[in-house]
Amino acid sequence: MNLSPQQQKIIEIVPQGAPSIVEESLFEVRKKIYPRAVTGLFARWRWGMVIFTQLLFYGLCWVPWNDRQAVLFNIVERKFYLFGLVLWPQDVFYLAILLIISAFSLFLFTAVAGRLWCGFACPQTVYTEVFLWIERVFEGDRGARMKLDSGDMSQVKLLRKGGKVLTWALLAAWTGFTFVGYFTPIHELWGEVWNFRLGPWESFWLCFYSAFTYLNAGHMREQVCKYMCPYARFQGVMFDPDTLVITYDTERGDPRGSRKKGIDPRSEGKGDCVDCQICVQVCPTGIDIRDGLQYECIGCAACIDACDQVMEKMNYPKGLIRYSTENALSQHWGWREILRHVVRPRVLIYMGILSIVVSAFLFGLLTKSSLQVNVIRDRGIMGREVEGGLIENVFRLQVMNVSEHYQFYAVKVEGLPGIKLASDHVIELPAESSRVFTFEVRADPESGKPGSNPISFEIESLLGDAEAHEKATFFIPR
Amino acid sequence: MQKWMWILWPSFIIAGVAEGIFFSLVNPQELYFLGDPVHYSAIATYSIGFLAFWMVCACSSFLTWSLQRPAGEVNARG
Known part of the structure; x- marks a missing residue:
């Protein structure tokens, strides 16, 4: 943009007072905090959440389902089990949607009532609460703990501190074991621990997570929220x-x-x-x-x-x-006014997005088939003449049985008059497996036009619980 | 201590995310290392993968840390 000197407006930049370059460090040497025990309505809610989330965490990995662990993220076999649902690597989409749902729920809760997650459900809060409770059992409440820490080492102090450290360590080890138990079948893991047959990497992750719990809940505590948590830094955006x-x-x-x-x-x-x-x-x-x-x-x-x-x-x-x-x-x-202002554009937008994503997720899950088929044309043979003047095309079908039982599938081919399979019509597949089957498909050359003709494979479980339709092209040479 | 927290912690978080995305899409048994198929157990491959992601991310955090230091601090500590 070219402006004449008269048009140009010059804004003079005038320094305001002395230049103030203040570099503030976000981190400070920590003064140990001795939180005093508290009782009341919200303390009861928090303890309720502690008990609920921990029963879920420590207990869920032991729940059986169809002769297997109900919730298991089996990273070795690359299959995620969530009760009746089995997710394969190709279902990573569902996990991504689950993460989006979690994120938007968090945004929604935060917009309505601030850091509900942080105060009542975050593992950092939950484990700090439990570790503090253990600390109180051994060392007493705030005043007693401050006195104990400032006093000289004595037999009583050693016993109290030692008891606390030991209990913390046991709880941390159990937490680490449970965590690893969500990624490796927990019954096998339990046996391996007791027979000292734990693999090097499993031992590493078990110790790593235990140490992480011990340090975060026993020593780092509020510092995790203040200096390490990314959510604490951007949660203000939702306010x-x-x-x-x-x-x-x-x-x-x-x-x-x-x-x-x-x-x-x-x-x-x-x-x-x-x-x-x-x-x-x-x-x-x-x-x-x-x-x-x-x-x-x-x-x-x-x-x-x-x-x-x-x-x-x-x-x-x-x-x-x-x-x-x-x-x-x-x-x-008053409360009535406050509640009336809960419904506002920000909250409605979060709720709108959340309900769309949740519906898509549920729709996907409900319509998810336990049978997946991929049709691959045999590239070597386009179309050949066989006995009876028929044309034969060869297809390879990769069939995947995602269900948890042995399956028999009937295979049919449709799309041209008189088109049929030359080989067996029924295939079988063990639970949770995939195999490639070769099919020769035959048709009369007069039944279609020369070149490519659309056909489709219909695969149906004999138990009637799954079916798949896959499109393919049948080639008739000129 | 503070420096190490800045370098190791954000890289740990991002390494976790990268690990999750990478191994959801790639089967560790189908990887090639220096031309040979990876023959470690799945858990070992996942773990090495995570540590490698962590190291790469830590390098990036280290650069961020070194570049954001104000002049005064660099001159003082060399």
Whole structure:
């Protein structure tokens, strides 16, 4: 674009004050966090989720199904078993869709109610919760643990620490074993472990995953969420002013300060927050929720439970810290208003995409055939004359029996008058196997035009539970 | 420590994703290594594959780490 000097607008860039090059490091030397135990509604929900997810994880790999493991990602045989469903490498599409469904569910939950996944279902949260519980059993709650850590080494300290480390190690080893048990049949793995016949790579992955669990849940804890989790970094993108997040009601709480019980805080010019710091002490990531929404907040709601108990003791209404939205707080909305704003374009778009993908997935699964056929023309022989003046073409059919039982299939060919198979009409295939069968197909040269004629193979299971139609071309020489 | 976390952790995540995609599409028993068919067990091939992906990704993370360092830091530490 050419502009005359008069048309050019010059914007002068003026430095504002001193140049401020501040390089902030995201990582800081960690001060050990001693989360205080918390009870209450959300703590019960979290424990419920811990028990549910762990029963599922530790238990599901032992559930039998048709004389095999119900859920097994057999990477050696390249077959994934999910109860009645068997996925082969060519079904990788279903796994991809499953991942898309998981991702969009996560987006939807996050848009509606923040980091529900992080606070209640993420393995990092779940194992940290369990490891913390073990720590509490051996070393006591926050105060006792801080005292024990700062004190000198003694017999009691050694016993308490040793007991904790041993229990952690056992649980971590069991977790590692279970994890590997989803990729190698777990009963065989169990036998191999006890007879010391574990292969080098299986041993490696078992130790690797156990050590990973031990370090992440025992030592890294909130650092995983703060410095290692990619989701924590981009979850803010899903947030908007109508997203439910854990919020401190500044208007109601500030100015903070201690006061005598029974006194009206307004008479002293104070808000409802007694500045007891319990919300900070229970926080697994060690932040102060009263500073507002921070990326470190994993949405575990421990501070809500803790604050509600304090409010109850003070005879103040609960909910100084609560699930609320930015809009609700600034416009003093009640629950009804908040719920009305759940339905908004962002949520509808996520729901729309999710329902389309889920329907496609279900449709694919329901119409998935246990029989797969590929027709390959024999390139060596195009069309030859055989006895009786008939023309013969040779086809190779790769037939795959994906079902879990032995199958007999009837093979038919259609498309030209009088077209028929020269060889056997019934083929058999063991469960979960594939083979190539050769078929000679014969037809009268007068039944079609010279050149290529469309025909089709009809393959049908004699049990009647699967069928396939495959197109092919029958060649008649001039 | 922090440097190693930056290099090893993102590469670990991406190596996991790459491993998943690569071996969903490619059968480890059909691979050729230096002209010869791979004869290791499937688990060994998967594991070596993962470690190799991890190493390649770690190299990339290492470059990112070295290139994002501000001048002052490079001059100070050489």
